[in-house]
Every structure is written in C-alpha cells, then in structure tokens.
Amino acid sequence: MDAQTYLLSFILVAALATFLTRALPFVLFSRHSDHPLLEFLGRYLPPVLMVLLVVYAMRDALLSGQDLLPSLLALGVVVGLQLWLRNALISIGGGTALYMLLVQGVIALPG
Amino acid sequence: MNLSGSVSAFRLSLPVLFGYIPLGIAFGVLFSDLGYHWLWAVAMGLIIFAGAAQFLAVGLIANHAGLFEVGVAIFLLNARHMVYGLSLINRLGLRGWRRWYLIFALTDETYSLLTLLEQRAPALRDRLQVRVAALNHLYWVLGCGLGAWLGTTLDLPTEGAEFALPALFMVLVVEQYRALRRPLPFLVGLAIAALAMLLHPDQMLLISVLLAVAVLLLVRGGEKWTHRRIF
Numbered sequence: 176m177d178a179q180t181y182l183l184s185f186i187l188v189a190a191l192a193t194f195l196t197r198a199l200p201f202v203l204f205s206r207h208s209d210h211p212l213l214e215f216l217g218r219y220l221p222p223v224l225m226v227l228l229v230v231y232a233m234r235d236a237l238l239s240g241q242d243l244l245p246s247l248l249a250l251g252v253v254v255g256l257q258l259w260l261r262n263a264l265i266s267i268g269g270g271t272a273l274y275m276l277l278v279q280g281v282i283a284l285p286g
Numbered sequence: 287m288n289l290s291g292s293v294s295a296f297r298l299s300l301p302v303l304f305g306y307i308p309l310g311i312a313f314g315v316l317f318s319d320l321g322y323h324w325l326w327a328v329a330m331g332l333i334i335f336a337g338a339a340q341f342l343a344v345g346l347i348a349n350h351a352g353l354f355e356v357g358v359a360i361f362l363l364n365a366r367h368m369v370y371g372l373s374l375i376n377r378l379g380l381r382g383w384r385r386w387y388l389i390f391a392l393t394d395e396t397y398s399l400l401t402l403l404e405q406r407a408p409a410l411r412d413r414l415q416v417r418v419a420a421l422n423h424l425y426w427v428l429g430c431g432l433g434a435w436l437g438t439t440l441d442l443p444t445e446g447a448e449f450a451l452p453a454l455f456m457v458l459v460v461e462q463y464r465a466l467r468r469p470l471p472f473l474v475g476l477a478i479a480a481l482a483m484l485l486h487p488d489q490m491l492l493i494s495v496l497l498a499v500a501v502l503l504l505v506r507g508g509e510k511w512t513h514r515r516i517f
Contacts, residue, residue: 181350182326188353189343190333192360193367197392200371201378208375215506216499219471219517220373221401222462223498225455226475228394230483231491232452238487246449253453257460266460267301267453274453275446 244284245277295417298402301457302395303425304450309337310429312448316344317430318437327434331427335391338491339363340430366495370397377404379412391419393426395451398458405465471517474501 176184204213229250230237236246253270257263276282310331317327317340330340339360346356370392377400378385388400396419403411403418463472478501482494505516 178322182322182347184353185343185347185356186326186330186333188357189330189336189339189360192357193334193336193339193364194390196361196364196367197371197389198386200368200375201389204372204375212503212506213372213375216502217373217376219502219505220369220498222459222466222471223475223478223502224369224373224495225398225401225459225462226472227479227482227491227494227498228398228455229452229459230476230479231494232455234483234487234490237483246452249449250452250456253456254460257457263454263457263461264297264300266457267304267450270453270456271304271447271450274449278446 242278245274248277249274292417295414295421298399298414299418299421299425301450301454302399302422304447305395305454306422306425307429307432308447309451310426310431311433311436313337313340313344314430314433314435315437316341316433318434320344320347324431324434324437328427328431331430332423335423335426336360336364336393337426362492366394366492367392367397369495369499370394372499374400378415379408380415384412384416388415388419391423393422395454396422398455402458402461468517474498 204210207213233246233250235241236243249270252273253266256266256269260266273282277284313331314324314327317330318324330343334340334343342359342363343356346359351359371389374392374397378388380388388396392400399418399422400415403414406414459472463469475498478494478497479490482490482497486493509516
C-alpha cells in the first residue's frame with residue numbers, strides 16, 4: 176500500500192469508528208425513546224457531563240500545575256460574569272481574554 | 287433563509303470558533319510534519335471531525351499503525367460520544383439527513399451547545415441545532431486547513447485562546463445549575479472527574495463518562511427502590 180492509499184484508508188476507518196460511537200445509541204435505542212430510564216439519563220447526564228468536560232479541558236493545568244493559577248482565576252471570572260450578566264459571549268470572552276493576558280505575560284501575577 | 291436564526295446560531299457558536307480555530311491549527315501544524323499535502327488535513331477535519339481522535343491519528347499515521355488497530359483505538363477514544371447520544375435520543379426533533387448530520391457532527395462542543403437549546407421552541411430549536419453543528423464543523427475544517435497549510439511558519443499571538451473551550455463548558459455548568467437548582471449531580475460529577483484523573487489521566491474522559499453512567503444507573507435504581515428522590 177503506498178502512502179496516499181494508506182492515508183485514505185486510514186481516514187475512512189477513523190471516520191467510520193468516530194461515526195459509530197456517535198450513531199450507535201440512536202440506532203440501538205430509538206425504539207425505546209420513551210423509556211423512563213432514558214428520560215432520567217437525558218435529564219441528569221448533561222449536568223454531570225459538563226462538569227467532567229470542564230475538568231477534562233483543564234487537565235493539563237491540573238496535572239502539571241503549569242498555568243493553574245491563571246486557569247482558576249479565569250474560570251472564576253467566567254462564573255462570576257455568567258451569574259451576573261448571563262451573557263455567554265461576555266463570560267467566555269472575558270475569561271479567555273484574561274487567561275490570554277496572563278499566560279502571555281501581558282499581566283504578571285505577583286509571586 | 288431566516289437571517290435572525292443564522293445570527294443567533296452564529297452567536298451561539300462563537301465560543302467554539304475561538305476554541306476550534308487555534309485547536310484546529312495546532313492539529314494542522316502537527317499534521318504538516320508528516321509531509322502530506324495540506325488538503326489531507328482538510329479532508330480529515332471534514333469527514334472525521336473529532337479533535338482528540340485526530341491528534342491521536344497523527345501519531346498512528348507516523349507509526350504506520352495497522353488499520354484494525356486504528357479503528358479500535360479511535361472507537362475507544364470516542365466511546366464517550368455514545369453517552370452524548372444516549373442523553374439526546376428524545377431531544378432531536380429532526381428526521382432524515384439533517385438528523386444524521388447532527389449525529390455525525392456530535393463533538394463535545396456541539397453536544398454542549400445542543401443541551402443549551404433545549405428551552406427553545408421546537409421549530410426554532412431544530413433549525414438552530416443544524417446551523418450550530420454546521421458552523422462548528424466549518425470552524426474546525428478551517429482551523430485544520432490553516433494549520434497544515436501554513437505549517438510551522440505560523441506565529442500568531444493566539445497562545446491561550448483555547449481557553450474558550452473550558453470557559454464554554456463552565457458557562458454551561460452554570461446554566462445547567464440554573465435549570466436544575468440541585469447541587470448533588472454537580473458534586474457527583476466533580477468527584478467522578480477527580481477519581482478518573484487519579485486512576486488514569488490519559489483516559490480520564492472515557493473513564494469518567496462511563497463512571498457517570500454507572501453512578502446514574504445506581505441513583506436511578508436507588509430512587510426506585512426507596513421511592514425517594516436522591517438527585
């Protein structure tokens with residue numbers, strides 16, 4: 176197999192494997208969509224998964240300790256802005272801008 | 287074409303724009319080291335459309351991994367998506383190719399935004415769902431292409447812009463809390479995340495998502511057995 180054919184087959188296999196993980200529940204459970212258990216999971220999975228995704232997205236800082244303080248400060252700003260103004264763009268933009276200024280050294284943290 | 291619908295989908299998707307462009311560029315730059323034409327990176331973003339899996343793919347391609355191994359590795363890495371689907375079965379109103387497109391485009395970020403659209407009227411929700419997914423897809427493909435095209439010559443002051451993604455997830459935690467008004471599910475999530483991180487940092491997301499399903503099934507069983515609300 177030459178390099179181009181390998182890459183093409185690779186991409187097709189990777190795409191199929193990814194699509195399978197996304198499509199399987201719909202294929203397997205669509206007929207039982209009114210089952211109370213699925214209703215329960217539909218209500219409580221999103222809040223739990225969002226917490227997991229926050230921790231996952233922060234894992235490098237949490238594990239290495241590098242940029243941990245800027246991350247936590249920026250996350251605090253995101254929560255504060257969201258509770259105050261309830262505008263997702265302002266919260267995300269404000270937190271991200273602060274984070275960028277901190278990690279690029281535009282704003283220096285004491286210590 | 288309903289313009290206000292597009293503007294609203296664009297606004298919703300903006301945080302993903304700021305997350306996906308730098309992340310896609312990072313993938314593209316990594317990919318360009320393999321020596322393939324940059325259009326291949328565009329193809330990958332277009333038909334695989336998965337962040338972590340594409341980063342893993344660069345390593346697998348470099349090692350010339352066997353295709354069976356590739357399929358298994360990527361299936362396991364993305365297994366968390368099954369749980370997203372599980373929670374969305376009753377929440378996708380669309381049928382036909384639009385439904386299948388949404389399922390195809392179900393990344394972590396698209397899933398998060400879809401959970402945000404639940405309170406909208408069904409007709410508007412369905413329209414926004416597809417537009418948000420398509421915009422996210424577009425940003426990702428653009429990022430992948432840009433990174434691979436410009437390669438390592440790129441030096442934008444974007445360091446830290448990828449923080450838009452944890453920030454997006456955090457906003458959604460706040461919004462989920464507003465809707466639910468009960469702290470327990472969030473604390474359970476935090477405990478699960480901490481446990482998974484201690485067990486296996488590299489597979490933290492997959493392990494924690496599976497643990498979350500297991501815990502929810504236990505809670506549901508406990509509620510049925512004791513006839514009392516736990517969550």
